[in-house]
Amino acid sequence: MKHNIAFSAVYKTVLRLLLLNGIFLFLMSLSRLGFLLYFGDLASLGAQYLYVLKAFVMGFRFDLSVVAYINTIVTLSLLAAWSLKRDVYFNYWLSFAKIYYFLMFSAVFLVITVDFGFYSYFQNHINILFFGIFEDDTKALFSTILENYNIALVLAGYALMFFVVYVISDRSLSGLKWPHRENGKLYPLPYKIVFVALVLVANTLAARGSLAMFPLNAMDASISPNVFINKLAINGIHTLFNAVEFRIRENKGYDFVKAMGYEGGENRAFADLLGVKDAKIPVNDPVLSLSRKTRLNRILNKEAPDVVIIMMEGFGSDLIKYNSPEFNVLGELKKHFDSDYVFYNFLSADVGTIGSLEALLLNIPKRPRSKPVTQSKYAFNKYRSAMALPFKNAGYETVFVYGGSAGWRGLDSFLPLAGFDAVDGQGSMEQSYLKNQWGVYDEFMFEHINKKLAEKTGRPKMIFALSTSNHPPYSLPPSYKQLPLKVTDGMAKTIAGDKELAKMRFATYQYSSQKLGEFITRVKRSKSGDNTIIAVTGDHNFWDVFEYDSSGYIGQYGVPLYIYYPKKFGRLKYNPDACGSHMDIMPTVYNLALSGAEYTALGSDMFDGAAYHFGANSEGFAVEGGAALKYFPDKGTVEFLRREKRALSPSPETGRHTELLKRYKASLAVADYMLKHP
Numbered sequence: 001m002k003h004n005i006a007f008s009a010v011y012k013t014v015l016r017l018l019l020l021n022g023i024f025l026f027l028m029s030l031s032r033l034g035f036l037l038y039f040g041d042l043a044s045l046g047a048q049y050l051y052v053l054k055a056f057v058m059g060f061r062f063d064l065s066v067v068a069y070i071n072t073i074v075t076l077s078l079l080a081a082w083s084l085k086r087d088v089y090f091n092y093w094l095s096f097a098k099i100y101y102f103l104m105f106s107a108v109f110l111v112i113t114v115d116f117g118f119y120s121y122f123q124n125h126i127n128i129l130f131f132g133i134f135e136d137d138t139k140a141l142f143s144t145i146l147e148n149y150n151i152a153l154v155l156a157g158y159a160l161m162f163f164v165v166y167v168i169s170d171r172s173l174s175g176l177k178w179p180h181r182e183n184g185k186l187y188p189l190p191y192k193i194v195f196v197a198l199v200l201v202a203n204t205l206a207a208r209g210s211l212a213m214f215p216l217n218a219m220d221a222s223i224s225p226n227v228f229i230n231k232l233a234i235n236g237i238h239t240l241f242n243a244v245e246f247r248i249r250e251n252k253g254y255d256f257v258k259a260m261g262y263e264g265g266e267n268r269a270f271a272d273l274l275g276v277k278d279a280k281i282p283v284n285d286p287v288l289s290l291s292r293k294t295r296l297n298r299i300l301n302k303e304a305p306d307v308v309i310i311m312m313e314g315f316g317s318d319l320i321k322y323n324s325p326e327f328n329v330l331g332e333l334k335k336h337f338d339s340d341y342v343f344y345n346f347l348s349a350d351v352g353t354i355g356s357l358e359a360l361l362l363n364i365p366k367r368p369r370s371k372p373v374t375q376s377k378y379a380f381n382k383y384r385s386a387m388a389l390p391f392k393n394a395g396y397e398t399v400f401v402y403g404g405s406a407g408w409r410g411l412d413s414f415l416p417l418a419g420f421d422a423v424d425g426q427g428s429m430e431q432s433y434l435k436n437q438w439g440v441y442d443e444f445m446f447e448h449i450n451k452k453l454a455e456k457t458g459r460p461k462m463i464f465a466l467s468t469s470n471h472p473p474y475s476l477p478p479s480y481k482q483l484p485l486k487v488t489d490g491m492a493k494t495i496a497g498d499k500e501l502a503k504m505r506f507a508t509y510q511y512s513s514q515k516l517g518e519f520i521t522r523v524k525r526s527k528s529g530d531n532t533i534i535a536v537t538g539d540h541n542f543w544d545v546f547e548y549d550s551s552g553y554i555g556q557y558g559v560p561l562y563i564y565y566p567k568k569f570g571r572l573k574y575n576p577d578a579c580g581s582h583m584d585i586m587p588t589v590y591n592l593a594l595s596g597a598e599y600t601a602l603g604s605d606m607f608d609g610a611a612y613h614f615g616a617n618s619e620g621f622a623v624e625g626g627a628a629l630k631y632f633p634d635k636g637t638v639e640f641l642r643r644e645k646r647a648l649s650p651s652p653e654t655g656r657h658t659e660l661l662k663r664y665k666a667s668l669a670v671a672d673y674m675l676k677h678p
Contacts, residue, residue: 007192009090010082013176014199017074020172021067024105028063028235031112032056036232039119051224058223058233061209065216066237068206070104075203079196094173101169106162108237113161115236124413125231125239128246128377213437213473218242219405222412225428230407246375256367256672259633260665266673272666273602275612287384287674290600292587294390299569300595304460306453306532307391307593308523309585311357312442312512314470315538317344318546318555319509322491328483329510332517341563341574343606345623345646346537347615348559349582353539354409355618357466359582361387361418363601364671366582366618368633373675374414381417381678385600387586388419391462394594397421399461401449403468404439420464424448436475439468442512443477446519453528462593466539470512474504480511496547505545520564533593534564537585550639553621553630554646561585561606565592572607577645579623580606581615583667602667614660622664627656631664 036045036052045052074097081093115126209216221234255263262269267281270289274280282288320337323330330337349359350366358373359366363385373379388398399422406412406425415423426439433444440448449465476482485506487499495502516536523532538559548556561580565572569592584603591605604611614624620631628641628648638661642651651657 007082009177010078011195013078016172016176017071017078020101020168021071023168023172024108025060025063025067028066028108028112029056029060031109031116032059032063032232032235035116035119038116040228040232045226045229048224048226048229051226051229052232054223055229055233058221059235061216062221062233062235062238064206065209066108066235068203068209070101070108071203072207074100075199079199094176098169098173101173102162102166105165105169109161109165110158111236111240113158115239118236119231125234126236126243127239127410127413128243128375128379130240130243131247131377219408222405222407222425222427225424227412230412230427242375246371254369256370257669260669262666262669266669269666269669269673272662273670275663287600287677290385290602290670292599292601294591294594294597294599297570297595300593303531304394304396305566305569305593306460306528307396307462307589308449308453308465308532308534309360309463309589310465310467310516310534310536311353311360312470312516312536312538313353313438313467314505314509314540314542315512315536315559316348316541316555317346317538317558317560318541318552319506320344320560326484326486327488327491327506328485329506329513330517331483331510331514332521333513334517336517336520336564337560337562341565341572341576343561343576343578343580344558345554345577345579345615346559346561347554347557347579347581347617347621347623348538348540349616350618351540351557353466356539356582360464360585361415362674363387363583363586363599363603364674365602365616365667367668367671368618368620370618372409374410378675378678379410379414379417381675383418383674383678385602385674386418387464388462390590390594390597390599392419392421394597395459396462397457397459399424399452399463401445401452401463401465402426402439403442403445403466424452434477436469436471437473438471441477441515442467442469443515443518446515449519450522453523453526453532467512467516469515470505470508474501474508476507476511482507483510483514485510494546496545502545505542509542524564530566530568532564533566533569533589534562535585535589536560536562537582550630550641550650551648553628553641553648554623554643557617557619557621558646561588563588563592563606573609574607575609578606578613579615579625580604580613581617584613584615602670612663614663616664616667622660624660625656627651627654627660629657629661629664631661 077093077096081089118126118130205211218234218238222230223233224230257263257266257269260269267283267286268278270281270286271278274289280289319329323334349356354372354374355366362373362383392398398420400415400420401424402408402411404426406423406427412423426435429440429444429448433440435441445465445467449463452463453461485503487503492499520534523529523534541556541558580603583601584606587599587601587603588606590597590599591607604613606613612624614622616622620633622629622631623643626643628643630639630641632638640651640653640657641648
């Protein structure tokens with residue numbers, strides 16, 4: 001017999017579900033409290049109680065998103081059972097819901113407890129190293145666990161935990177019945193529609209975890225200058241999800257030593273990269289062949305300069321050619337470009353920020369189709385080529401400044417291994433600084449850098465900064481007064497995408513350039529201006545404005561390299577036509593700032609006239625002198641090009657092309673070898 005199901009039953013069931021999930025959310029918060037009490041230094045954290053409170057609030061949001069994802073199936077299946085208008089389907093749903101909640105929340109608390117143990121060993125939440133359990137000596141690992149833990153007690157604890165979860169799941173949903181007719185108040189159809197809509201919207205928003213442009217993710221946990229407090233905020237479920245995602249991506253990679261033709265002949269890859277004979281490469285440790293010393297400079301020996309290296313978001317060089325008083329995209333930066341050193345035939349290592357950053361942090365090229373090192377199993381190694389090490393070894397204070405979350409792409413865990421003493425994300429900056437969806441506006445990041453430079457620590461400083469402002473959704477702080485940006489008819493015709501969106505892009509590009517220029521001006525005018533070296537580049541060009549063909553590869557992949565070098569340190573042999581890419585920045589800076597210092601890198605000093613200068617990126621594009629090429633590893637084919645300034649045209653293969661292709665492929669093989677042999 002078919003029955004009409006009462007709406008009041010749906011309403012009461014939803015209330016029961018809220019109670020059940022509220023209990024589990026409370027238990028998840030209790031586990032966070034246990035995490036704090038067990039791992040936290042309560043004496044030092046007492047002074048940061050507001051950040052701790054903020055961590056619990058953020059943690060509740062992370063927990064709520066997990067619970068909401070679990071509830072999605074329950075909510076949809078409940079509404080489906082109601083729509084079928086048969087009490088038998090409600091009974092089926094009720095049995096399913098009890099079992100489902102028991103299994104899902106048992107899994108949740110299992111992960112939380114495993115994460116607790118993982119943190120006790122690695123001082124970090126579950127990450128990609130978790131999979132090492134199955135790759136390492138698993139038998140030995142479990143033997144160690146048996147020796148160090150009371151397994152009987154652990155199993156008893158898990159049995160109790162599963163029993164509690166079962167009781168909560170069963171009791172919370174027991175006693176529910178589905179009446180066939182309303183007892184008392186009748187609910188009109190609009191009321192039912194609104195109620196269902198609210199349930200679905202609330203579930204979706206809770207799962208998303210945020211009303212901002214992007215859903216809640218791991219980098220939102222960076223809410224304070226304290227690393228432990230940031231780790232307190234996030235839960236092991238989210239970090240496990242990220243680890244699985246990264247693992248899947250990593251498994252799609254391949255062996256670049258083999259792919260580039262150097263399997264069994266790794267030393268030959270180093271020799272080809274350096275342009276020397278195989279015999280000159282150390283057999284047991286070929287990476288030693290990349291070890292070099294900077295030029296001797298007696299002035300640097302007497303007074304070590306501060307060094308600031310900045311990677312600007314979306315700072316492509318192609319737009320600069322349009323700069324004019326009417327279309328002013330450089331602003332204050334122009335006078336510095338006119339008076340100092342700028343390399344325009346310079347390429348970003350990757351088409352994304354993290355890939356380009358990787359090239360600077362490790363002094364290597366970005367390997368095509370490879371996941372970021374900071375999110376791979378290689379993120380937990382120390383490398384001789386790490387960018388900050390030569391400065392650290394020279395007694396410098398090394399600081400990484402990022403306008404966004406320090407937890408972005410796992411930087412907060414990776415950077416200390418790369419030689420950085422401090423990692424300052426937006427959580428370490430003034431809370432009053434204005435922000436967009438990605439982080440503080442650039443002017444505030446530069447203000448933070450100025451404060452760091454002004455600190456008297458008795459040590460010279462090396463500061464690496466990464467900006468965020470020139471990024472979608474292209475917002476500007478209310479106080480910024482825009483300079484002229486009149487798009488000419490000729491330029492408008494070259495815009496491929498939405499012209500209004502392009503104008504917003506131009507505006508944020510101008511803003512970032514203006515604030516960068518103001519920062520450089522301030523440094524130059526300061527008391528330490530003649531004792532500060534500045535290097536600036538972009539992470540990548542932008543892709544949503546102009547269309548490019550093979551003749552415009554340099555513009556498509558181009559970013560400038562700007563250098564401010566105080567005259568008191570000496571004159572530089574400057575060839576503005578020299579080609580390079582991100583892996584060449586640190587070898588250049590080392591030679592400018594350090595005297596007789598050892599470093600390891602694949603790139604070359606841009607001011608070294610005797611070096612073989614070539615630029616390359618993860619898209620298979622490489623350029624040097626008058627030759628350029630585009631390598632397609634999937635097809636094994638190469639497009640050869642001739643370069644005249646920044647314009648490219650088809651060309652038959654020449655000896656220069658052959659040498660360029662050899663060096664490019666060797667650089668990828670060498671980078672792969674270095675990462676896998678730290």
